[in-house]
Amino acid sequence: MKVTIVAVLTFFQLLVFVTSINVITDAGSVFMTVTWDKSTNKYKIQSNTANNWAAKAEFLNQINTTGWSYLDVTTNRDLPDDVQAYAAGLVEGYITSDLIKNHWINTIEGYCKQPFNPYCQRLLNFMKDNINYMNQFIKFMDSKNPYSAYTHQMKLFLLQVDGLRDGYYYDKEPPSGGNTDLDPFGFYYNNQWMVLDYKKFTPGQPIKSGTLTSYRTVTRLPRNWRLFCIIRKSEILAKLQHSVSSVIAIPKVFNMSGGPENVKKYGDWFSYDGSPRAKIFKRDQDKVVDLKSMIKLMRYNDFTNDPLSKCNCTPPYSAENAISARSDLNPASGTYPFQALGHRSHGGTDMKLTNKEMFQNLEFVAVSGPTYDQQPPFDWTKADFSKDCPHNGHPNVFKFNPVYFNSTSNVRPFYR
Ligand SMILES: *[C@@H]1O[C@H](CO)[C@@H](O)[C@H](O)[C@H]1NC(C)=O
Ligand SMILES: *[C@@H]1O[C@H](CO)[C@@H](O)[C@H](O)[C@H]1NC(C)=O
Numbered sequence: 001m002k003v004t005i006v007a008v009l010t011f012f013q014l015l016v017f018v019t020s021i022n023v024i025t026d027a028g029s030v031f032m033t034v035t036w037d038k039s040t041n042k043y044k045i046q047s048n049t050a051n052n053w054a055a056k057a058e059f060l061n062q063i064n065t066t067g068w069s070y071l072d073v074t075t076n077r078d079l080p081d082d083v084q085a086y087a088a089g090l091v092e093g094y095i096t097s098d099l100i101k102n103h104w105i106n107t108i109e110g111y112c113k114q115p116f117n118p119y120c121q122r123l124l125n126f127m128k129d130n131i132n133y134m135n136q137f138i139k140f141m142d143s144k145n146p147y148s149a150y151t152h153q154m155k156l157f158l159l160q161v162d163g164l165r166d167g168y169y170y171d172k173e174p175p176s177g178g179n180t181d182l183d184p185f186g187f188y189y190n191n192q193w194m195v196l197d198y199k200k201f202t203p204g205q206p207i208k209s210g211t212l213t214s215y216r217t218v219t220r221l222p223r224n225w226r227l228f229c230i231i232r233k234s235e236i237l238a239k240l241q242h243s244v245s246s247v248i249a250i251p252k253v254f255n256m257s258g259g260p261e262n263v264k265k266y267g268d269w270f271s272y273d274g275s276p277r278a279k280i281f282k283r284d285q286d287k288v289v290d291l292k293s294m295i296k297l298m299r300y301n302d303f304t305n306d307p308l309s310k311c312n313c314t315p316p317y318s319a320e321n322a323i324s325a326r327s328d329l330n331p332a333s334g335t336y337p338f339q340a341l342g343h344r345s346h347g348g349t350d351m352k353l354t355n356k357e358m359f360q361n362l363e364f365v366a367v368s369g370p371t372y373d374q375q376p377p378f379d380w381t382k383a384d385f386s387k388d389c390p391h392n393g394h395p396n397v398f399k400f401n402p403v404y405f406n407s408t409s410n411v412r413p414f415y416r
């Protein structure tokens, strides 16, 4: 069988992995519909379907059994794009409001409290400027003819986020002006984005330029910006390794982020081709022959035995130096040349995988939670950081099998 696979590793703090809601304890799906009244331009969220539906959603929370909650949203293609985008956000914000709330509590609640310290004030101003800039840019482009598809998508994205916020607050207390934390929807967190253009890809053929485009947020800039949001675009010739190496691949962005200094100071760990993860991919990519072996590679972490996981550390290896990191397994008593190799609430939190064939049907395979292939499963009750790391809605133990997803009503196990 010939398969070509794309997979993405998610590297976030453990505290941002899958969250869930508390209200539904039974396994049933929840359905919601958003209707739009054209004459009044009013939206309504309801549990029964209606003729003038703009978006509908099915939601199923199986966090305790598969490690995932499933959501699928369908919009009515006969309606204007902006109505579809806003309605999609509205129904999602409403139907997943408990998840949103837990996620907010688990990640950034209390990060910036009023009265804001200077850093939080700068952050807020920056975010406002950024949104204003986007809105002005959209207005400006809107006034042009022809108006760009890119800007149109930007506009739809912002409308969808507005809908998400309004859906979240639908029949709840609205945020009370002066005395709240930063608006959760002010954080459009981003990190590294990849756009894969499957049209340009033919199995067995060399990869064409433009197949994979990578965008990277710059996390260090001169002057006083500690947090930044410049997004640089760069076309790169795709290497499979690219999508999974967490080291910045875009030379200019690498430079701006202080990459060369780090390489000088600490060595190859900080370079794109020389990091342990890149080396493991290089060594093991030939072992991938089908979906199962790809999952295995993406979940691989044998840090106590793999020579590529070694470091100048005590003990002499790090669980960060693997395809799917498990920094929780590094002993807190260890010694490490830099923090990233040490004991932290950090690691690969899941795996998602698709290939050309599955992609045509919007299907993918996913495994929730940190890897447990060569290691014990992650368990909140055993993690020493669990007190400082809110994890509302999480199961205690993340030991889940892969699932095959194409829609909430059709999700099924993927046998490995
Ligand atoms: C998952 O299990 C926890 C602990 O037993 C429970 O509190 C929670 O309601 C469950 N979540 C769902 C969505 O079933
Ligand atoms: C990175 O910066 C250095 C000096 O700051 C410069 O010499 C080099 O050309 C830059 N490389 C890239 C790819 O921008």
Ligand SMILES: *[C@@H]1O[C@H](CO)[C@@H](O)[C@H](O)[C@H]1NC(C)=O
Binding pocket: 361, 406, 407, 410
């Ligand atoms: C998902 O797969 C099932 C069975 O393979 C198929 O009948 C269904 O149409 C698919 N659903 C979507 C949304 O593609």
